[in-house]
Amino acid sequence: MTWAWRVLLWAGGAAGLWWLKGTLGLFVVNLLLVYVVVAVGLNVLMGFTGQISAGHAGFLAVGAYVAALVGQHAPGLGVGWALLAAGTVSAVLGVVIGLPALRLAGFYIAMATLAFGVVVSEAILQLDAWTGGADGMYVLAPTWFGVSLETDEQKFWLVLAVAVLTVVTASNLARSKVGRALTALRESGVAAECVGISTPFYRTLAFVVSAFYTGMAGALFAYVVSYISPDAFSIELSIDFVAMVILGGMGSIGGSILGAALLTVLDQYLAAFQDFRALIFGLAVVVCMIALPNGLQGLFRAAGARLRG
Amino acid sequence: MGARDTDRTILSVDNVSVDFGGLRALNRCSFEVSKGEIYSIIGPNGAGKSTLFNVVSGIHRPAEGRVLFRGRRVDGLRPSRISRMGMARSFQNLELFSGMTALENVLAGGHRHLGYGFFRGLVFDPGVRREERRAREEARGLLAFLGVEGYANSPVDDLPYGVQKKVEIARALATGPGVLLLDEPAAGLNDRETGELMDTIHRIRDERGVTLLLVEHNMRFVMGLSDRVCVLSFGRILAEGGPERVRADPAVVEAYLGETAC
Numbered sequence: 088m089t090w091a092w093r094v095l096l097w098a099g100g101a102a103g104l105w106w107l108k109g110t111l112g113l114f115v116v117n118l119l120l121v122y123v124v125v126a127v128g129l130n131v132l133m134g135f136t137g138q139i140s141a142g143h144a145g146f147l148a149v150g151a152y153v154a155a156l157v158g159q160h161a162p163g164l165g166v167g168w169a170l171l172a173a174g175t176v177s178a179v180l181g182v183v184i185g186l187p188a189l190r191l192a193g194f195y196i197a198m199a200t201l202a203f204g205v206v207v208s209e210a211i212l213q214l215d216a217w218t219g220g221a222d223g224m225y226v227l228a229p230t231w232f233g234v235s236l237e238t239d240e241q242k243f244w245l246v247l248a249v250a251v252l253t254v255v256t257a258s259n260l261a262r263s264k265v266g267r268a269l270t271a272l273r274e275s276g277v278a279a280e281c282v283g284i285s286t287p288f289y290r291t292l293a294f295v296v297s298a299f300y301t302g303m304a305g306a307l308f309a310y311v312v313s314y315i316s317p318d319a320f321s322i323e324l325s326i327d328f329v330a331m332v333i334l335g336g337m338g339s340i341g342g343s344i345l346g347a348a349l350l351t352v353l354d355q356y357l358a359a360f361q362d363f364r365a366l367i368f369g370l371a372v373v374v375c376m377i378a379l380p381n382g383l384q385g386l387f388r389a390a391g392a393r394l395r396g
Numbered sequence: 397m398g399a400r401d402t403d404r405t406i407l408s409v410d411n412v413s414v415d416f417g418g419l420r421a422l423n424r425c426s427f428e429v430s431k432g433e434i435y436s437i438i439g440p441n442g443a444g445k446s447t448l449f450n451v452v453s454g455i456h457r458p459a460e461g462r463v464l465f466r467g468r469r470v471d472g473l474r475p476s477r478i479s480r481m482g483m484a485r486s487f488q489n490l491e492l493f494s495g496m497t498a499l500e501n502v503l504a505g506g507h508r509h510l511g512y513g514f515f516r517g518l519v520f521d522p523g524v525r526r527e528e529r530r531a532r533e534e535a536r537g538l539l540a541f542l543g544v545e546g547y548a549n550s551p552v553d554d555l556p557y558g559v560q561k562k563v564e565i566a567r568a569l570a571t572g573p574g575v576l577l578l579d580e581p582a583a584g585l586n587d588r589e590t591g592e593l594m595d596t597i598h599r600i601r602d603e604r605g606v607t608l609l610l611v612e613h614n615m616r617f618v619m620g621l622s623d624r625v626c627v628l629s630f631g632r633i634l635a636e637g638g639p640e641r642v643r644a645d646p647a648v649v650e651a652y653l654g655e656t657a658c
Contacts, residue, residue: 256518263517263524264503264510271493271504278491280475281453281484282571283508292514 113239119351126331126343128300134338135269142204148320150305158227166229177302185294223316336382412461423631436610439628445611454478484573499548502535505570538566
């Protein structure tokens with residue numbers, strides 16, 4: 088991609104966010120950016136290595152509760168450390184899930200991660216001395232060098248910074264030897280092994296990286312909504328994340344951004360039809376998988392190629 | 397190749413057996429490959445040639461016996477470990493990374509030669525950029541070595557079969573191997589392509605100092621190319637030696653050559 092295109096894309100993204108702020112409010116924009124981080128993180132796992140996680144709401148919950156607990160027990164700690172803690176705890180759980188997942192293929196990984204999501208919800212309920220159980224817990228605003236980030240606008244800059252950092256690092260990862268190794272493993276495990284790419288190392292690494300991003304997103308989510316409870320991290324949310332990645336286009340980071348944006352905005356307009364929400368999202372995913380195997384990203388790419396002749 | 401003392405032996409398969417369920421695919425096979433040699437394994441379908449390759453490259457574990465590469469035991473190691481020690485291979489039914497370009501396939505082959513770590517990959521600092529650029533040049537050079545540099549940026553799935561085979565060899569060479577295993581490299585190639593391949597294999601040995609171990613069906617190809625030939629039938633080694641000697645071996649004629657080489 089040329090520099091001109093890249094500048095144009097970033098500018099387009101900024102304009103899109105500006106427009107959304109005007110129509111749906113800053114809170115929705117913040118939520119959208121949090122989901123961008125999740126979708127990009129999930130894409131590292133799903134798109135690069137082809138392992139489907141149906142339990143990423145679990146990693147989101149872990150990050151959110153770590154941030155809430157840090158706020159409660161170490162209120163002076165800077166937001167950078169809190170995010171690092173949320174990401175790291177989630178990444179450790181990523182190893183715990185990633186190692187047994189090595190022995191599983193495709194569909195069974197989806198089942199194992201689905202179970203992980205349920206276990207996390209249940210654990211939050213059981214550890215009510217810490218988490219407040221079903222009552223949930225309030226999240227203190229994060230602090231940045233002594234400044235408390237209370238308003239939606241302050242939180243916006245925080246979430247935006249993390250989202251940009253996520254997109255940049257994940258894009259770098261994709262074009263580095265690690266990205267090639269992950270894609271190689273997806274396409275042919277045996278050939279990847281025979282050029283010296285270790286399957287257990289890289290498949291676990293994909294889980295860890297994905298869990299780290301999602302854990303960080305969980306902390307941001309906690310800050311944005313300022314109150315969390317186990318039912319905020321349902322299986323439906325995990326499925327929404329999968330839908331974002333598939334709608335956007337597997338393996339494309341730009342696609343993940345589009346997918347997260349589209350589903351978040353759609354969700355706002357479908358608020359009046361809550362009962363049909365799952366139906367509409369489900370249909371959208373099915374139609375997308377049949378009609379647009381490369382997602383929105385593929386559609387845009389094809390349109391761009393046609394424009395250039 | 398003259399006398400083979402241990403210094404010259406780069407790969408040795410020692411008394412290797414492999415079982416698939418109740419079936420004994422390989423039965424106490426032993427042979428040694430010398431540095432700089434072109435060594436071929438021939439035999440009828442189902443003789444165990446590909447199984448032997450899979451044992452040597454670490455995909456299968458032998459039920460008994462040992463595989464020594466550069467004097468170190470490699471049986472039981474992961475293929476990725478063995479690859480990093482300097483063994484590369486191609487596959488009978490191509491195993492290219494589809495969805496990547498030819499160049500990216502070769503770059504993936506050079507994975508272990510990129511020194512930067514995970515975190516520097518996230519940052520993609522100028523040092524990483526330089527390393528990536530150098531790796532790209534080397535990958536291009538390998539495609540040129542095989543005469544397919546014109547296809548560097550094409551998705552591998554779109555390439556003709558013969559080109560795909562060359563890309564796979566380039567990818568294997570990108571690992572920087574001491575020994576290259578080629579599984580039926582001439583299968584599906586026409587006479588002209590087969591001639592080119594013989595030339596390429598000689599150049600891989602002579603210009604890059606790579607030892608070659610081949611599994612092949614095409615008789616003319618094997619006899620014209622190999623320093624030594626090993627004949628496998630029903631999991632056993634029937635004969636081993638120079639092409640002429642093997643061709644004349646009565647057991648070989650009966651088991652294999654009798655039907656094809658008259």
